[in-house]
Amino acid sequence: MxxxxxxxxxxxxxxxxxxxxxxxxxxxxxxxxxxxxxxxxxxxxxxxxxxxxxxxxxxxxxxxxxxxNPQGMYALGVHLDPSLVTVVLLDLVGQIVVKEMFVTPRSQEPDEVVAAIADSIEGLLDRSGIPRELVAGVGVAAPGPIDLDRGAVVGPPLLRGWVDVPLRAMVEEATGLPTTMDKDVTGAAVAETWAGAPGGADSFALFYLGTGLGCGLVLGGEVYRGSSGNVGEIGHIIVDPDGPECFDRCGMRGTIATVLEPVRLVGEAIQAGVLSPLGEEPTAGDFQEAFAHLSRLVGEGDERAVAILGAAARKLAWAAAVVGNLLDVDRLVLGGPFWAPVADFCLAVLPDMVNDLLAARGIHRVEIAGTVLGDDVGAVGAACLVLERALAPRAERLLLGG
Amino acid sequence: MxxxxxxxxxxxxxxxxxxxxxxxxxxxxxxxxxxxxxxxxxxxxxxxxxxxxxxxxxxxxxxxxxxxNPQGMYALGVHLDPSLVTVVLLDLVGQIVVKEMFVTPRSQEPDEVVAAIADSIEGLLDRSGIPRELVAGVGVAAPGPIDLDRGAVVGPPLLRGWVDVPLRAMVEEATGLPTTMDKDVTGAAVAETWAGAPGGADSFALFYLGTGLGCGLVLGGEVYRGSSGNVGEIGHIIVDPDGPECFDRCGMRGTIATVLEPVRLVGEAIQAGVLSPLGEEPTAGDFQEAFAHLSRLVGEGDERAVAILGAAARKLAWAAAVVGNLLDVDRLVLGGPFWAPVADFCLAVLPDMVNDLLAARGIHRVEIAGTVLGDDVGAVGAACLVLERALAPRAERLLLGG
Structure with a gap:
C-alpha cells in the first residue's frame, strides 16, 4: 500500500x-x-x-x-509510422527534452527498424546527458492491429512483412530499458489528456491524419482501448458513394482512408492543373510537400484548390459525424502530420459541417479542435504512457522503486 | 454512509x-x-x-x-417506440410479473401517449395486486435524441411533433411515481447486462432493430451513455454505395436506416414476386407480418427470399463492422422486434461476414449473438434502470429509504 x-x-x-x-x-x-x-x-x-x-x-x-521535479524522472517515446519514426525524451512534467525524427528504413525490416530506433535512443540519451537510471522506460506507439497482451504488431496494411512482430520485446532487448506498447492513436489520445485540462472527465475522439487514418478514444475521462487495444479503425467508413474503390480491397467504394489519401488529393490537384506534376518516383516527402503547397494555395484563395480541399473536408466531416453520432462525445480533436497544413481551412468549415450531421445537435454542440500537440503527438503520448504507469495510482505495475 | x-x-x-x-x-x-x-x-x-x-x-x-426477496421491491418499465408501447412490471430480481403492449396512439400527441402509459400502469398494478408503495419507480426508454438532464424527448425522426417534450416529468405527474428516463437503446443495453453473466467487464454493442435502428453501448462492463445520453445513432452509416437516397434527407445514399427499413425489404420482396402485394393503407402490423412471412420463406429455402435477406444481412454486417472496428468490442448483440424473425438466418451468416471485415480479426474473434431477452428488452431495461438506481452502490440518488 x-x-x-x-x-x-x-x-x-x-x-x-x-x-x-x-x-x-x-x-x-x-x-x-x-x-x-x-x-x-x-x-x-x-x-x-x-x-x-x-x-x-x-x-x-x-x-x-x-x-x-521535472528532472526527477524521464521517459522515452517512439512513434513508429510506416514512413517516419519519431523519438522523444520527456521529463517528468511531460516536456520534450530532445527529439529526433528519421525516415523509416526503406526495407521496413523489423530488425533494421528496431536497430534504428535503438540507435536513435542512444543518441538522444548521449546528447541530453541524462543518466540512464533516471529513464523510467520506453513507450512505443505502433500502427494497428496490435496484440496488446503480447506487445506485437500484427500485419498493419502499410508495413510490408510485419506479420506478427514482437516489437515490445525487441525494443526492450535492443535498448535494455523496460518497454511498453500501445496503438499509435491511443498514444496520441493519452498525450492529449496530459496536455489538456487536468482532471477533466470529458469524452473525445482524436482523429489522427497520418500515413494511415485512425482515431483514439477518451470516454468519460479515461482512455478506452477496447477488448484488444485495437480501437479506432475508422478507415473503412464510407463517406462518398461515388468514390473510388477501397485501396484495401474491402469491396466497397468511397471509404475514408481511400478518398482522403494525401497521395490521391495531390493527384486530383495535379489533374486539375492546380499543382504541377511531380517528378518520377516521388517520395513520401515529395507528396507531403505537394500537399502543403495545395494547402497554401487554399490559404491564398485559389478557387480550384478550395474546391478540392472543401470536398475532402466534407468527407472528413461525414466520418467525424459517424463517430460523433455513435459515441455522443463532447469534442472531436484532429491531429497528425497531414492535419497541420489544412488546420486553418478545416477549422473554418468543419464545425458546422459536422454539427449539422449530428443527431444530438439540438441538445449540445460538439467542439471541433486541433490537437494542442504537434506532429509528435504519437511519440509524446507513448512517453506519457510510461510516465502514467509510473505516476498513476491505478496502474497495477509500478515502475517506481519503493 | x-x-x-x-x-x-x-x-x-x-x-x-x-x-x-x-x-x-x-x-x-x-x-x-x-x-x-x-x-x-x-x-x-x-x-x-x-x-x-x-x-x-x-x-x-x-x-x-x-x-x-423478489417481492421486496418492484419497478415499472416503459418502452416508447413510435409504433408500439411496452409496459412491464419487474420484481426485485428482474423477472417480469406482468406486462402489456399496445399500439402507440395514432395521433402521437404527447398528452395522449402519456395518458395511455399511465392507464396501462394503473391496469398492471391493479391486475398484479402489488401495493404501490413497493414500486420503486418508473423507468422510461425513449427514442433519441433525448435531453438526459431535463428528461426530454427532442425531435426523434419518427415521432411527429415531439419537438421538446418533457416526458419524464409528464410520466411522473401522470403516475405519481418517481420517474427516470434514458434512451431506448441504452435501456436495452442495461437489460442485457442484468440478464448476462453477472460481474462481467466485457464490452459490447447492442444493435436494436426496431421501427428505428440504433445501438446501445456497454464498454468495459459499464453502460456508456455519452456526453448527453445520445449514444448509438448509427442510422446514417453508409452500407451500400449503390443504395437509395437516405429517407432522413442527409444527402447521402445507402445509409443503413434506409436500406434496412423493414418496409423497404417487404417492398423488394413484393416487387420480386416473393410476397403478394399488401392491401391499401397497410398498417405497421401488416408490414411486421409480411416481414415475418419473408423470414419464414427464407427458413424454407426460397432462393429469392434468401437473396433479399442475404443482401440485407451483408449491409447489416457492414454497419456492425464499422462499430466493431471503432470500438474493438468483445461482442455484438442483436435484438428488437425485427430481429426475432431473422435471428436464425442472420446467426448463420453474420459471424463470418462481420469478422472478415474487422481489422483485429487476426487477434480475436468478435462474438455475434442474439439478445437473451425478447422484444420487451427496451421496457425491461427501463425497469432495470430503476432497480439499478435503487441497488447499485454508485448511484448518487438512492431511492431506498434508510
Missing amino acids: GDFNLTVILDAIRRSESGLSRVELAQIVGLSPQTISNISRRLLDQKLIVEAGKEGSGPGKPRTILRL | GDFNLTVILDAIRRSESGLSRVELAQIVGLSPQTISNISRRLLDQKLIVEAGKEGSGPGKPRTILRL
Missing part, C-alpha cells in the same frame, strides 16, 4: 497547476498528515518532487509548496 | 447466483461482521432480502443464506 499511496500523492501533485502544500495534499487525497509527511520525505529523497517556495496569506506559518 | 453500505450489500447479494451467507458477505464487501449483521437486520426488516435456508458442509454452525 505504501507504493500505492505514493503514486496517489504524485498524481495529485501532477494534476495541480502550481503545486500543493502538505496540508492541501492531506485534504485532497484523504491521508493522514503523518502519512503525507513520510511519503513527501521519500519523494524528496528520490528527487521526484521539490519544495518550491512558501505560500501563506492567512495567519500561521507559511506553507511549503511541493511540485514535481 | 449507512445507505451506501446497504446498497453495497444488496448489490453483492444480487450478483451472487445462489445467495450469500453473512460471513461470505463480510469477505466480499470488506465490512465488519457487526456492520453486516446490522445492515442484514435492516434489509430483513424492510423485506428486501430473505433468509433462504442453511448451508454448512464443514464443522461449526451451518450458515444462513441471504437472498434478494
